[in-house]
Amino acid sequence: MEIKRSTSDSISESQPVDSFSKDIEAVEVQSYKENEDENSNNDDDNSVFGHDRNRLKQGLEQRHLQMLALVGVFGTGIFLSSGGIYATAGPCGMFLxxxxxxxxxxxxxxxLAECAALMPTSAATVRHLEQFIDPAWGFTYGWVSVWSSSMPNEISATAVIVSYWTDLSQGIWxxxxxxxxxASNSYSIRFYGELEFVFAMIKVLLLLGLVIVSIVITSGGGPSGKSIGFQYWRDPGPFNEYLTPGNLGKFAGFWKALxxxxxxxGGVQSVPALAAEVKFPRRTVYxxxxxxFYRVSxxxxxxxxxxxxxxxxxxERIANSTGNAKSSPFVIAMKNANIKVLDHVVNAAVLTSAFSAANLQLVYGSRNLFALAVKNQAPKIFLKTTKRGIPWVGVTFCACFMPLAYMNLSTSSANxxxxxxxxxxxxLLLNWILISANHIHMSRAMKAQGIPRSRLPHSMRFTPQFAWISGVASVILLLTGGFVNFVKGKFLISSLFSAYFIIPLALGLYFGWKFFKGTRYLRPHEVELEALFKDVEENPEPPLEPLRGWKILTLLWS
Structure with a gap:
């Protein structure tokens, strides 16, 4: 299998710009124009990396990737939804x-990091599935991800969050x-990265502020002057009962919290999806x-x-979610301590969080469409990019589903x-299962072909065991996600659908594409690995510069 490399990849980052490199740039411009033609039968379609290296632009740096993950993870989940989890499981149950x-x-x-370092491509998991397991699974997960990215959950959240300040129709917002x-997804990936970097810094400051305020409230330093300590761990207790009394009820609350x-x-695994748009992708993504992981955890x-x-x-206020800061446990704690103004600060920061998460969904969906189009699993029109390397057709297609957020205008917007x-x-659980499956199959193929783990560009001890543990745990969580519906008197068709629809959807797509295209499950000796390892050797990356002196502070964002 031949690895196709763009001309720019053969030039070192440190090479001075001279007349030769200017000629190269002219060739690249001409090459880009030629790539915009509808000729979809070039050899690049059948290479490992497809169009990743000649259409998408490497406009991101490591600091952008780090912060993109933060804006994706610390969204409405921790700021708003955590109240319901807390009310269900209690302090110890939630903490565990x-x-x-x-x-x-x-x-x-x-x-995921090991697989992405070996094969840094756009929409990493989608391409890894077809490389290591079965092209039908790549098709399945790619379209499931596009479908999931079209869920305007974060856009719905932004409108509800704004309702904390105004009674204007949420439809306006x-x-x-x-x-x-x-608009923020249509200019350049560099612009998007810088925008989210700023929002991420705001979020980091908010999180730091919440920790400080929590310490002050707990110590009795607030206007009320009341010291709390571990009072709420003692009364109402470390675990809450859920569905049934006794220890079984406490376990049910804990499992529901899981x-x-x-x-x-949710946003932790989004980083490798942009591997084709970052400098030194193997080193940077790993x-x-x-x-x-360390920071988020x-x-x-x-x-x-x-x-x-x-x-x-x-x-009662944290258990009955309104979708905005009124039900945020942090805001409720501030009001209980008679601390003013901060509730508005928290709501504003939560708004930027929801906006960033919605932004990331659009990026993720459009890159998955690009990856599918590379392997003829989506129309070739999704390969079209702007001069700045933005897959604008994919961005536009995913944006067309954003108006589903207007469903939030109903009287049951919280539902x-x-x-x-x-x-x-x-x-997300399906995502984690397939990421684990990718690594398991990659490791199995390396063993069958006699390739030692030492040849991986980046690796960590015990990762093969980690893949099994995380995969099995994710399967259990997915199968038990809607367990409440099987309790007498608790069945809701909407709850059952939202918890389990992903399973028949994924199986339907998988077997449908497998029947239509006749794809094969790859045996260990059939997995194409040498092309990947050859590309690693032919494209060496400089080692990460050690952080010394004041540069250690850059660990906060780099």
């Missing part, structure tokens, strides 16, 4: 649930956000994946722990948001 999901996501993230999000936490970790667990200290789990959230959570 977030730690366990963090471990599952972390092991999954390392598995939905329209404004749709226009702004589409499934609720999944949504809060480093970003590791650091993102530590920050998330600290924030959740602080939340359990400042508000009681039996407070609509919850449906979207449940559907996205189920899709």
């Amino acid at each position: 649930a977030y730690i366990i999901i963090a471990l599952v996501v972390g092991m999954n993230q390392i598995s 939905i329209t404004i956000f749709i226009i702004v999000i589409y 499934n609720g936490c999944v949504y809060s970790y 480093t970003a994946c590791k650091r993102i 530590i920050i998330m667990i600290v924030i959740v722990f602080c939340l359990t200290l400042i508000v009681a789990s039996n407070d 609509v948001f919850n449906w979207f959230q449940s559907i996205v959570s189920a899709k």
Whole structure:
């Protein structure tokens, strides 16, 4: 299998710009124009990397990837939905649930990092599935991701969040956000990266501020002067009963919290999807994946722990979500402590979080369409890009589904948001399962072909075991996601649909494409690996510069 490389890839980043490189640039411009033709039968379609290297522009840096993950993870899940989880499981139940999901996501993230470092492509998981397992699974997951990205859960959230300040129709705000999000995705990936970098810094400051305020409230430093300490862990207690009394009820609350936490970790795996648009993709994506996991896990667990200290789990206001800051446990804690103004600050920061998460959904969906089109699993028109390397047809197609957010104008807007959230959570679990499957199949193929793990461009000990653990855990969580519906008197068709629809959808797409195209499940010796390892050797990347002195501070964002 031949690896196609654009002319720009054969030129070192450090080479001075001279007349030769200017000639190369002229050739690249001509090549780009030729690529815009409808000739879809060139050899590049059949290469490992497809059009990733000659159509998408490498406008992102490592700091952008790091912050994109932060804006994707710390969204409405932790700021708004955490109240319902807290009311269900209690302080200890919620705290343990977030730690366990963090471990599952972390092991999954390392598995993804190894695969993405070996094969850095747009829409990483989609392309890895067809490379290591079966092209039908790549088709399945690609279209499931596009469908999931069309769920306007975050756009719905932005409109509800704004309702904290105004009684104007939410439809006005939905329209404004749709226009702004589409515009921010249509200029250049560099512009998008810088915009989200700023929003991410705002979010980091908010999280730091919430930790400080929580310590102040707990210590009795607020206007009320009342010291709380671990009061809410003692009364109403560390675990809440759910569905039934006793220990079984406490376990049910904890298990329900596990499934609720999944949504809060949703944006972690989004980073490798942009591997084709970042400089030094192998090194950058692997480093970003590791650091993102450490940062997200530590920050998330600290924030959740602080939340359990400042508000009681039996407070009725956190259990009845309004979708905006009125039901945010952090805002309720501030009001209980008679701290003014900060509730508006929190709501504003949550608004930027929801906006960023909606932005990331559009990016993710359009890149998945691009990856599908590379392998003839979507119309070739989705390969069209602007001069700045933006897959504008894919962006426009995904944006066409944003008006579904107008469903939020109904009287049951909070329920609509919850449906979207449940559907996205189920899709995330499917994502984690397939990421683990990718690594398991890659490792199995390497063993069968006698390729040692030392040849991987980047690796970590115990990753093969991590892939199995995270995969099995994700399967269990997906199958039990709607367990409440099987309790007598608790069945809701909408709840069952949102929890399990992803399973028949994925199986239908898989077997449909397999029957239509006759794809084969790849045996270990059939997986094309040498082309990938050859590309690693032919495209060496400079090592990451060690951080010394004041540069250590850049760990906060790089």
